[in-house]
Amino acid sequence: MLNRMATLLIVEDDALLRDALAGQLGPLGWDIATATNVEQARSALQNQAVDGVILDLGLPGGDGLDVLTWARAHISGLPVLILTARDGIEDRVRGLNSGADDYLTKPFDMLELQARVQAMLRRARQPAFQQANAGPSTTVGELQLDHGLRQATLGGEPLDLTQREWELLELLVHRAGEVVTRDDVLAAWHASPPEPGQSSAALNSNALEVYVHRLRKKLDASPLSIRNIRGLGYMLEKP
Template identity: 50%
Template sequence: MTAAMRALLAEDDAILADALSANLRQAGFQVEVADNGAVAEYLLTRQTFEVGIIDLGLPLVDGLTVVQRVRKIKPQLPLLILTALDGLEHRVAGLNAGADDYLTKPFDFPELEARIRAVLRRASPGDAGTGSGSDTGSSATAVGQLVFDRDLRRATISGQALELTPREWLLLDLLLTQRRKVITKEQIGLAWSADLSESGGPSSLEVYIHRLRRKLEGSGVGIRTVRGLGYLLETQD
């Protein structure tokens, strides 16, 4: 992390914004603060930032809308949501809107900093936070030999196209978005709920997990079952 890293903090609570911006500057970021969603959207879409940290409860334009609009214009920009809403439906909505991660209040700053660094690493695989590299590297997520490009809707393993059904795509997208976290069956069911292209409900999840595991063989990426909780994407040596 270098002092040149620019972060946009969109937070309308002045006391919290002051505290977070001070901690971010101490961690090596240059911080711009927006106290409403309209300003946040304007700055994120017209200026250069390495990461956007966006509260959902913003005035004028809500944070979820900001994320959706910014994601359309800058698909590669890491975006992290802050919110007091911790319901599953809120987390899924935020991630589906285009956020790279989701942190509920209250939280400790070290966790926020760690999550920011994590989304920066995922945005620039192998070269965290530099913003350099090829167009493919800057817009895609690379884990092991797997390269997943949400915007181009393309996935490859060692350069070979990975053929996925719509539900397999949504499942892999969710696992990658929430890397290092256990994904519950309920989360997967919600992610699938808008897809009407395939028959079968949550009861068929194990079939999709099995198929996706087979397709990921040789990629250096696997899906681990966490008994009683859900599934976790992990790298394999």
């Protein structure tokens, strides 16, 4: 149980599921608000204080990702859990890269959903999380990423990055100190538009090695390093 009443916004157009979620989550101590489409969801976020969102993607009047994109632009640090029938890896990567804190596919276990929502709201209350979400930028040592402009600076000097190098660096920074698998990177690349003159077929493990090598050279002047974790992937080591 949380220490105080929190308001959860459930964005779901299926009335039976929406009522079931409200019926199961409400008695746990959460105040429940609901929306059935994109317009209602935005209105709810604009007109009341919301501590977290459970978001379906297949909504009338637009995609749930439209709600997520709007929320990320207007409400810093709002915890969002995507609950959807879209279970493809590209869908999951697209949702997480768009700013979702968690992603759960239907059908699901209600106890697991409850645990994920509790964990999500606990993380949102941690000082480190609040500091990280204070603005549209991330800093690791001398490296700073402006996610809105998709630009990086190292020691105050801009880094010249290609689209794929930026996406790789952003993923490594987001999970600094953790292993990022090759599949994670390739899935993120395939879920985004190709670079000019490049086909998606060109994105493979060999291409990834090339991009990692280029990125390492561009970080040479800093204490940051990209470590190769044999058989698993890569990790950005914090200074």
